[in-house]
Amino acid sequence: MDELIRRRNEVFKLMKENSALVLHATVTKVSSEDEELPFVTNTSFYYLTNIRQENSVLLLIKGIGEELTYLFVDEYSELKEKWTGRRLTTKEARDISHIENVLTSNTLEATLDSVLNGHFGDIGSINTLYLDLTPETKIGTKKDGEPYFTKDLAADIKAVFPYVAIKNGKDLVTTVRLVKSEYEIDLIKKAIEATNTGIMHLLSNLHGGQYEWEVSDDFAYYGRKDNRRELSFPSIIAGGVNATCLHYPQQNDRLGDNDLVLFDLGYREENYCADISRTYPVNGKFNDTQRKVYEAVLNCNKAVIEYAHVGLSCKDLNDFTIEFLRKECIRLKLMDPSDDIRKYYYHGVSHYLGIDTHDVSFGRDKPLEVGNVITVEPGLYFKELGIGVRIEDNVVIRDWGAEVLSPQIKKEIKDIEKLMATKAR
Numbered sequence: 163m164d165e166l167i168r169r170r171n172e173v174f175k176l177m178k179e180n181s182a183l184v185l186h187a188t189v190t191k192v193s194s195e196d197e198e199l200p201f202v203t204n205t206s207f208y209y210l211t212n213i214r215q216e217n218s219v220l221l222l223i224k225g226i227g228e229e230l231t232y233l234f235v236d237e238y239s240e241l242k243e244k245w246t247g248r249r250l251t252t253k254e255a256r257d258i259s260h261i262e263n264v265l266t267s268n269t270l271e272a273t274l275d276s277v278l279n280g281h282f283g284d285i286g287s288i289n290t291l292y293l294d295l296t297p298e299t300k301i302g303t304k305k306d307g308e309p310y311f312t313k314d315l316a317a318d319i320k321a322v323f324p325y326v327a328i329k330n331g332k333d334l335v336t337t338v339r340l341v342k343s344e345y346e347i348d349l350i351k352k353a354i355e356a357t358n359t360g361i362m363h364l365l366s367n368l369h370g371g372q373y374e375w376e377v378s379d380d381f382a383y384y385g386r387k388d389n390r391r392e393l394s395f396p397s398i399i400a401g402g403v404n405a406t407c408l409h410y411p412q413q414n415d416r417l418g419d420n421d422l423v424l425f426d427l428g429y430r431e432e433n434y435c436a437d438i439s440r441t442y443p444v445n446g447k448f449n450d451t452q453r454k455v456y457e458a459v460l461n462c463n464k465a466v467i468e469y470a471h472v473g474l475s476c477k478d479l480n481d482f483t484i485e486f487l488r489k490e491c492i493r494l495k496l497m498d499p500s501d502d503i504r505k506y507y508y509h510g511v512s513h514y515l516g517i518d519t520h521d522v523s524f525g526r527d528k529p530l531e532v533g534n535v536i537t538v539e540p541g542l543y544f545k546e547l548g549i550g551v552r553i554e555d556n557v558v559i560r561d562w563g564a565e566v567l568s569p570q571i572k573k574e575i576k577d578i579e580k581l582m583a584t585k586a587r
Contacts, residue, residue, distance in 0.1 A: 165346075168343070169209060170210055170222065170231060173222065179225070180290065181224050181290035181291065184331070185220040185294055186218075186312065187204050187208070187213060188202075188203065190216055201216050206294055207220055210335065211259040218233065218267070220233055220261075221234070221270075223282070225285035228285060230285070232264075232265060233261040233263065233265070234266065234270045235264060235266065289325065289327060291326050293330070294312055294331050295316065295328075295331075295332065297311075297313070298311065301315065332522075336522040339516060340531070342516060342535050343533070346516065347558055347567070349431045349432050353394070353429050354568045354570075354571070356429045357428045357436040358438075358571045359388075360385060361438070361571060363380070363381075364380060364384075365442065367380065369419075370444050370445065371419070373413070374400065374414070374423075375399075378397045378399045381399075382397065392433075393428070395427075395428065395437070399423065399424075399425060400423065401416075402415075403545055403549075403550070405441070405543070405549070406545045406550040408509055408541075422442065423444055424440075424441045425439065428519070434516060436556065438555070438571055440553065442578060442582065443578070445582075448578075451549065454494045454496060455496060455542050458487060458542055460553055461490060462540040463538060463573070465486055467564050470512075470563065470564040472530055472559060475529050476523075476530075476536065477527050484507065487503050487540060487542065491503060496542070506543055506544060507543070508543070511537075511540050512536045513537055514535065530559045533558070533559065536556075538555050539553070540553065
């Protein structure tokens with residue numbers, strides 16, 4: 163309860179006086195014909211409510227010296243429940259969100275009209291309205307069956323209330339979300355610990371001849387057995403040359419006994435994500451070339467973690483990574499000094515992490531601050547050698563540097579080979 167109230171209070175501080183914020187949970191999108199995609203909650207809405215139900219809406223109103231919070235959820239419908247299952251009652255929504263004022267969604271339009279007309283209690287006139295203007299944020303359906311987005315709502319409101327300034331409310335929530343509380347950091351740690359348990363399970367069964375999809379499905383199923391744990395994202399399991407494709411999707415090949423296999427995966431804890439990459443020898447031993455590539459990436463991973471601190475940006479960390487990997491590849495004779503390192507390293511080293519795997523941010527140039535949680539994931543990809551290596555840890559920026567949140571997940575060569583030898587016995 164304290165955490166949710168803290169988040170909403172921080173957003174209120176960023177809102178202008180005489181303003182209102184409307185955040186939609188969004189609605190399902192059509193897949194084809196009358197089939198719908200699985201519903202995914204707008205994470206900015208979830209962050210402030212803990213609610214994961216479509217067609218729900220949060221309304222924050224900030225007057226002079228007064229702040230009001232309202233939540234709108236679908237009213238009970240016996241027919242809908244017969245088709246699509248239970249919906250939250252207003253009491254259940256109140257208990258989950260810790261918002262006292264919970265109304266039904268069919269009252270939202272009238273409430274918002276009253277707020278914008280200045281007829282809502284003693285709040286007075288509202289001259290700024292914040293909406294989540296992220297493109298493709300679907301919040302309903304028009305009479306002609308076409309999707310209705312927040313940009314359409316903004317246009318409709320502007321037509322009736324031309325004096326109301328409409329701003330992107332997602333920026334307010336992003337500002338708060340960027341700095342993780344200790345509560346949030348603890349959830350990410352728990353997600354990482356579960357991910358480590360899942361990785362250990364995969365390694366206990368790893369062998370040449372396995373299909374990549376078998377390993378991927380095993381990780382998903384193992385998490386489902388652990389209290390129906392959700393994946394942070396579709397797992398990447400890539401053996402041999404397939405690991406040189408960053409978001410390798412097919413997973414149709416068998417693992418070669420002499421291959422490296424790249425795992426990029428994670429579980430969630432109360433919707434907070436782990437995002438871990440590790441690269442292992444299928445037979446338990448690195449050969450000389452694999453060892454060289456792995457050593458270069460591991461040295462870079464540790465160097466970036468040591469280098470990261472308040473004031474640097476993700477772009478700064480990536481610039482450091484590029485130069486470090488260039489020198490390592492030349493030192494280990496993995497490339498000629500005249501080669502371009504971006505031929506073998508072609509992604510960024512860090513992104514923000516939280517409720518979204520690629521969490522909200524204001525771009526790669528924003529200086530890091532205390533409480534930011536980011537990934538550190540250098541990699542090298544030599545297609546001609548059939549080797550792709552990525553080593554990814556999750557870290558939180560402290561006032562003294564970067565704290566690794568995933569130290570328990572083995573990444574030293576000697577530890578991996580010992581672990582794999584123990585597994586083989």
